[in-house]
Each structure stands twice: as structure tokens, then as C-alpha cells.
Amino acid sequence: xxxxxxxxxxxxxxxxxxxxxxxxxxxxxxxxxxxxxxxxxxxxxxxxxxxxxxxxxxxxxxxxxxxxxxxxxxxxxxxxxxxxxxxxxxxxxxxxxxxxxxxxxxxxxxxxxxxxxxxxxxxxxxxxxxxxxxxxxxxxxxxxxxxxxxxxxxxxxxxxxxxxxxxxxxxxxxxxxxxxxxxxxxxxxxxxxxxxxxxxxxxxxxxxxxxxxxxxxxxxxxxxxxxxxxxxxxxxxxxxxxxxxxxxxxxxxxxxxxxxxxxxxxxxxxxxxxxxxxxxxxxxxxxxxxxxxxxxxxxxxxxxxxxxxxxxxxxxxxxxxxxxxxxxxxxxxxxxxxxxxxxxxxxxxxxxxxxxxxxxxxxxxxxxxxxxxxxxxxxxxxxxxxxxxxxxxxxxxxxxxxxxxxxxxxxxxxxxxxxxxxxxxxxxxxxxxxxxxxxxxxxxxxxxxxxxxxxxxxxxxxxxxxxxxxxxxxxxxxxxxxxxxxxxxxxxxxxxxxxxxxxxxxxxxxxxxxxxxxxxxxxxxxxxxxxxxxxxxxxxxxxxxxxxxxxxxxxxxxxxxxxxxxxxxxxxxxxxxxxxxxxxxxxxxxxxxxxxxxxxxxxxxxxxxxxxxxxxxxxxxxxxxxxxxxxxxxxxxxxxxxxxxxxxxxxxxxxxxxxxxxxxxxxxxxxxxxxxxxxxxxxxxxxxxxxxxxxxxxxxxxxxxxxxxxxxxxxxxxxxx
Numbered sequence: 242x243x244x245x246x247x248x249x250x251x252x253x254x255x256x257x258x259x260x261x262x263x264x265x266x267x268x269x270x271x272x273x274x275x276x277x278x279x280x281x282x283x284x285x286x287x288x289x290x291x292x293x294x295x296x297x298x299x300x301x302x303x304x305x306x307x308x309x310x311x312x313x314x315x316x317x318x319x320x321x322x323x324x325x326x327x328x329x330x331x332x333x334x335x336x337x338x339x340x341x342x343x344x345x346x347x348x349x350x351x352x353x354x355x356x357x358x359x360x361x362x363x364x365x366x367x368x369x370x371x372x373x374x375x376x377x378x379x380x381x382x383x384x385x386x387x388x389x390x391x392x393x394x395x396x397x398x399x400x401x402x403x404x405x406x407x408x409x410x411x412x413x414x415x416x417x418x419x420x421x422x423x424x425x426x427x428x429x430x431x432x433x434x435x436x437x438x439x440x441x442x443x444x445x446x447x448x449x450x451x452x453x454x455x456x457x458x459x460x461x462x463x464x465x466x467x468x469x470x471x472x473x474x475x476x477x478x479x480x481x482x483x484x485x486x487x488x489x490x491x492x493x494x495x496x497x498x499x500x501x502x503x504x505x506x507x508x509x510x511x512x513x514x515x516x517x518x519x520x521x522x523x524x525x526x527x528x529x530x531x532x533x534x535x536x537x538x539x540x541x542x543x544x545x546x547x548x549x550x551x552x553x554x555x556x557x558x559x560x561x562x563x564x565x566x567x568x569x570x571x572x573x574x575x576x577x578x579x580x581x582x583x584x585x586x587x588x589x590x591x592x593x594x595x596x597x598x599x600x601x602x603x604x605x606x607x608x609x610x611x612x613x614x615x616x617x618x619x620x621x622x623x624x625x626x627x628x629x630x631x632x633x634x635x636x637x638x639x640x641x642x643x644x645x646x647x648x649x650x651x652x653x654x655x656x657x658x659x660x661x662x663x664x665x666x667x668x669x670x671x672x673x674x675x676x677x678x679x680x681x682x683x684x685x686x687x688x689x690x691x692x693x694x695x696x697x698x699x700x701x702x703x704x705x706x707x708x709x710x711x712x713x714x715x716x717x718x719x720x721x722x723x724x725x726x727x728x729x730x731x732x733x734x735x736x737x738x739x740x741x742x743x744x745x746x747x748x749x750x751x752x753x754x755x756x757x758x759x760x761x762x763x764x765x766x767x768x769x770x771x772x773x774x775x776x777x778x779x780x781x782x783x784x785x786x787x788x789x790x791x792x793x794x795x796x797x798x799x800x801x802x803x804x805x806x807x808x809x810x811x812x813x814x815x816x817x818x819x820x821x822x823x824x825x826x827x828x829x830x831x832x833x834x835x836x837x838x839x840x841x842x843x844x845x846x847x848x849x850x851x852x853x854x855x856x857x858x859x860x861x862x863x864x865x866x867x868x869x870x871x872x873x874x875x876x877x878x879x880x881x882x883x884x885x886x887x888x889x890x891x892x893x894x895x896x897x898x899x900x901x902x903x904x905x906x907x908x909x910x911x912x913x914x915x916x917x918x919x920x921x922x923x924x925x926x927x928x929x930x931x932x933x934x935x936x937x938x939x940x941x942x943x944x945x946x947x948x949x950x951x952x953x954x955x956x957x958x959x960x961x962x
Contacts (some may be wrong), residue, residue, distance in 0.1 A: 586629070669715045671750065834874075
């Protein structure tokens with residue numbers, strides 16, 4: 242999502258283009274070794290990206306940094322079973338679901354059986370896209386602008402010499418050019434790139450600019466679209482048909498469209514007629530539309546040949562209805578319905594296959610992509626790689642029927658027949674949750690039979706889920722979890738560990754899960770690799786077809802280069818724990834510490850007036866987390882290579898460094914100390930003497946030997962006087 246004024250508009254952009262654009266245009270670029278970083282304050286960030294946190298919630302989060310690294314010689318391509326891909330370095334990280342648990346792993350540690358998260362759907366705009374600015378879209382093309390009346394009016398209300406001065410940079414006789422415009426002569430048209438400069442330098446033609454009164458023309462002035470082209474249903478239909486069956490001959494100034502379906506031919510003619518576009522029929526029944534502006538426009542928006550076709554750049558800004566119309570026209574041309582309850586389309590364009598996967602996710606449709614080698618029916622070549630986009634599963638088929646559908650009656654009837662089948666597909670399942678389901682069931686003291694009866698499922702199904710022999714469908718797991726929740730509420734069950742387990746399992750429902758199919762090492766010949774930093778979650782949607790990737794390694798590189806104590810704040814304990822584990826791997830010789838709230842359970846005191854009920858304060862402290870907190874503060878006072886991963890609890894009243902310094906005991910080999918004074922000092926800082934059992938926060942004395950186990954450590958120290 243990109244901010245434009247008061248609006249947020251969705252876009253699909255290549256990460257390299259975005260980062261390079263900012264690095265080339267912004268002065269605030271920081272250099273760290275071979276890495277360039279453009280920091281962006283979260284509140285000022287013009288970008289929001291789909292991001293998910295370890296609880297499974299997908300949200301829009303601001304981009305806080307754009308990063309470019311020198312590229313390695315090799316990269317890793319991660320492929321999922323549903324055909325999505327991402328190219329990344331070996332030390333890049335991905336959140337995966339392994340054995341039912343969310344884990345953050347480097348690319349090189351991924352394996353088959355891990356599941357990568359995908360979004361259930363993508364956000365779209367509230368309003369429909371109204372028009373296209375052809376002056377911007379076609380700015381680099383050799384076209385002209387016919388706007389003589391507007392320029393004449395601007396010259397009349399302004400300074401004629403001002404226009405002469407601006408045109409003198411491009412014409413040897415600018416006065417003659419102005420005269421030709423005022424007399425509306427055939428040679429008065431202005432090249433598009435010059436007209437854009439003129440608009441900018443004359444304050445939009447002295448505020449006389451009206452794009453509806455200007456047209457984009459070629460040398461022959463045939464079929465000239467307005468400078469501001471309305472995004473009508475007919476235009477979207479034309480673009481969809483063109484992507485499926487069109488071919489652009491931009492050098493000759495025409496495009497060809499071919500299809501044998503009488504219904505599609507009638508619809509194509511109707512769309513052209515409605516848009517005022519003339520056409521001719523060739524001897525082989527192909528349609529030819531001769532218009533240089535329109536041909537170049539379609540080439541810009543959707544590609545020119547089968548292998549470079551793509552959805553128009555503005556598709557994310559279309560309303561749901563508009564996007565549905567565009568996709569319907571495309572699927573009318575290239576789509577087909579299989580008897581195996583699937584809708585498919587085959588394309589020679591790698592980019593189009595990815596675009597379709599992203600676009601279908603707007604409607605919650607999870608498409609699969611596979612690459613096949615085949616020979617085109619209309620080509621003498623031996624064959625080529627094609628991409629087959631497949632929509633299967635009753636939920637996905639119904640979403641397609643509801644939001645997109647087919648305009649061709651025979652395809653619509655074929656889809657209707659597939660919708661009559663029972664929803665027994667295993668397309669959308671939640672993997673690896675069996676052991677967690679079993680713990681939840683047993684935590685409530687339920688038998689398999691009791692849970693089966695409460696959910697309306699068979700006892701065998703519950704057993705299969707818990708034993709990992711079958712993965713539950715999304716709606717089935719949701720039903721089971723809702724049932725467990727109702728039973729827990731009815732019984733007043735308050736065990737915090739149980740509810741945390743339930744919440745984690747519930748979070749898996751917020752995402753699709755696609756198994757890793759392979760991780761392969763590939764040569765990489767480009768100079769750079771790119772990354773972005775995202776507020777809080779550090780995850781974003783990227784890659785071929787769209788999958789969530791993570792960028793913690795960027796933080797690790799920055800820490801390594803600045804060589805200073807570092808505090809990394811995560812927004813919850815789960816993410817902090819994952820980051821802590823990862824940084825310990827990145828920095829095995831540093832003091833990587835963990836600082837989060839030590840409460841496993843906390844109930845503040847409260848009064849319920851309607852029941853005259855007073856609830857006492859109650860809390861449960863996790864001793865291990867308490868130790869880790871103390872270890873973090875100890876490391877800060879004693880080392881310089883400290884990396885602390887913390888939750889937001891680190892900002893609340895942990896004391897000043899001066900107060901901590903007063904209770905530090907520093908010992909050195911060979912120095913003179915009084916044993917009894919040392920013992921008193923230990924007692925003063927709340928260490929207990931225990932000559933029988935040495936544990937955290939205690940010491941024991943045996944003659945001239947004192948043994949101490951620090952409250953922050955797992956190792957005891959023996960001090961001999």
C-alpha cells in the first residue's frame with residue numbers, strides 16, 4: 242500500500258526497483274560495509290505491506306528501512322508445493338510450521354515437511370479506479386498530443402513569449418510552432434515528452450489544462466484516446482481479452498486478436514464499438530485494430546507477446562468488481578474447467594502466472610502453479626515451458642464463481658456442474674496440529690468420544706488428527722477449537738498454559754500453509770540483493786506467486802557492523818524468543834540475552850460491584866525467565882558485546898545503572914579480601930546462605946572456601962582464600 246495524499250493505494254512492485262529508486266533519489270542513505278540502508282521513520286513511511294506476526298495475525302505494517310547488499314555468487318531458490326518461489330541468500334530466514342510449531346529458520350535449514358505461510362486474502366481499495374493518466378503511462382513513447390484549443394486558450398490568458406521561451410529548447414523556430422498551434426495546422430501536434438515538460442513549466446497551461454479535451458495521437462491520427470482514459474467495463478474487458486488472445490505489433494502500429502468462439506467474438510466487437518475503436522477482419526478471421534496509441538498502450542499495460550504478458554500495473558487499484566471483470570474476460574479466453582473439479586489456465590508468461598496468483602488472493606482464492614513442458618498448438622516449435630494456474634477445492638471454486646465467473650455459457654455450465662460435488666478436497670488443511678489438539682483435549686479431561694460427540698465428528702477422525710495420520714481441514718479445526726473454547730468457558734477453566742496453546746493453534750487458521758517442495762542452490766549473476774525492514778513483525782509478502790519472508794538477518798548485519806551494545810525490542814514474548822534463538826546462532830561468542838516479563842500469569846486486584854466481589858491480586862513468576870532478566874542486566878554492566886532481545890516490558894521501571902552498580906561484587910585473582918566482609922556483602926544483596934543445597938541466589942561456606950551461584954547464572958563459582 243502506497244500513500245498518495247490522503248489515500249492508500251495498493252501496488253505490486255519489484256523490491257529491487259523500489260530500493261534502487263530510493264537510493265538514487267534520497268540523501269539519507271547510510272553505508273555499512275557493502276550494504277546501503279535508507280531508514281524511514283514508521284510514522285512517515287509512505288508504504289505499508291502485508292505482514293504477519295507469530296500469532297498468525299496478518300496486518301499492514303510500515304516499511305522502516307530499504308536495504309541493498311552486494312550480491313553473493315550463489316542464492317537459494319525456495320519452492321513450495323503450490324508453485325510459489327522466492328530467491329534468497331542462505332542466511333536469510335523464513336517462518337515455517339514444523340511439527341506444529343512456528344519456527345524461524347535460515348534458508349539452508351529448510352526441509353520437506355516444513356510449511357510456509359501464505360495470506361488468506363489481500364486487501365483492495367474501497368473505491369473503483371476511475372481513469373488512467375496516459376500522459377504518464379505513455380511518456381516514453383514516440384507519440385503526440387493534440388491539444389491546440391487548450392494551448393491557444395493558455396496563450397490568450399498568459400504570456401505568449403513564455404510559451405515561445407519554453408519551446409525554444411526543442412524547436413529552432415518556436416514562434417512558428419506557436420503560430421501553427423493557434424491556426425490548428427496539421428503539423429501543430431507536440432511530441433508527448435515535450436508536452437509533459439510544457440505542462441510542468443507553464444503551471445498546467447496557465448490552469449487551462451483539461452485532459453478530457455486533449456488526445457494522444459500517432460503520426461496518422463487514427464483512433465486517438467483521450468489523455469485521461471476512463472476505466473470502463475468495456476476497457477477492462479478489452480484488456481482481459483487482449484491478455485488471453487492478443488498480440489501487439491507495435492512497430493507497425495496495430496494489434497491482432499484471434500478466437501474461434503462466436504460469443505467471445507461478438508463481445509470483443511461490442512467492446513471495441515463501445516470504446517469507439519475501429520477494427521477490420523483479416524482473411525484468416527483474426528481481428529486487426531490499427532492504432533499506434535492503443536497498440537502501445539496495451540503493450541505497456543499487458544505486454545506484447547504470449548511470453549511477456551502480465552496483468553496491467555494498476556490491477557491492485559481496481560475495486561473487487563472491476564478486478565472480477567478483468568479476470569473474467571481473461572479466463573473466458575484462456576481458462577477451462579476440468580472434470581477433476583478444477584479451473585485452469587495455461588500461459589507462456591512466468592510473470593502472468595505470478596500476477597494471477599496474487600490477483601486471485603484478493604478474493605481469498607488460493608491458486609496453485611506448476612511448470613510444464615508443452616508444444617503450442619499454433620507454433621511449429623518443438624516446445625517450451627508453460628505455467629498452469631489451477632484453482633481447486635470447493636471453497637476456492639465457489640469464490641471464483643461468486644467474484645469472477647465465466648461470461649461464456651458453456652464454461653459457466655461446466656463450473657456449475659463442478660460446484661455440485663461434495664467438499665471433500667484436502668487443498669486447505671492445517672498441518673502438524675495433532676499433538677497440540679490432544680493436549681488441549683486432555684487438558685479439559687475430555688475423551689476422544691466426548692470431543693467427537695460435541696463436534697459432530699467421528700471418533701476415528703479425532704484419533705486420526707491427534708495421531709498425525711490426517712490433517713484437519715481449516716473449517717474442521719475451527720469447529721473443534723470453538724467447541725473446546727465453549728467447554729472451557731462453561732467449566733471456568735483458567736489455566737494460562739492451556740489458553741496460550743489454544744490461542745497459538747487458533748492463530749494457524751489465519752494463514753494458508755504450503756509445504757516446502759525443495760531448496761536448490763542457483764547461480765546469481767546480478768550485482769545486488771535487496772531487503773526491506775518492516776515494523777514489529779519483520780515479515781512481508783514477496784516472491785513468485787506471493788509468500789511470507791522474514792528479514793532478521795538485516796538486523797544481524799547492522800549489529801555486526803556498528804559494533805555497539807544493541808537492544809532489539811519485539812512486540813510479544815513469542816517473537817522475542819524466536820529472535821533470541823536466532824541471534825544466539827548468528828553471534829555465538831556474544832552475550833545474547835533475553836529480557837521479557839517474568840509473569841506466567843498475572844491477575845490484578847479488582848472489585849466487581851454487581852456481585853460485591855473482591856478479587857485479590859495473584860501472579861505466577863517464571864523462575865527461568867527471571868534468571869534470564871538478571872543475566873541481561875549483568876551482561877550490560879560487565880560486557881560490551883551485548884545484544885539484548887526484549888519485549889516492551891523493558892521500558893518499565895527496572896532501575897537505574899547507578900543502583901545496579903552499587904550491588905556489584907567484583908573479584909580478582911590475587912587481591913586481598915576479608916572473607917567475612919564478602920559474606921556480609923552477599924547477604925546485603927539478598928543472597929541466602931545454604932550449606933546443604935547450592936541453587937540460584939545462594940552461597941555456602943566451607944572453611945576458607947566460598948561457593949556462590951549467581952541469581953543470573955547456571956554456573957556456580959568457587960572462591961578460595
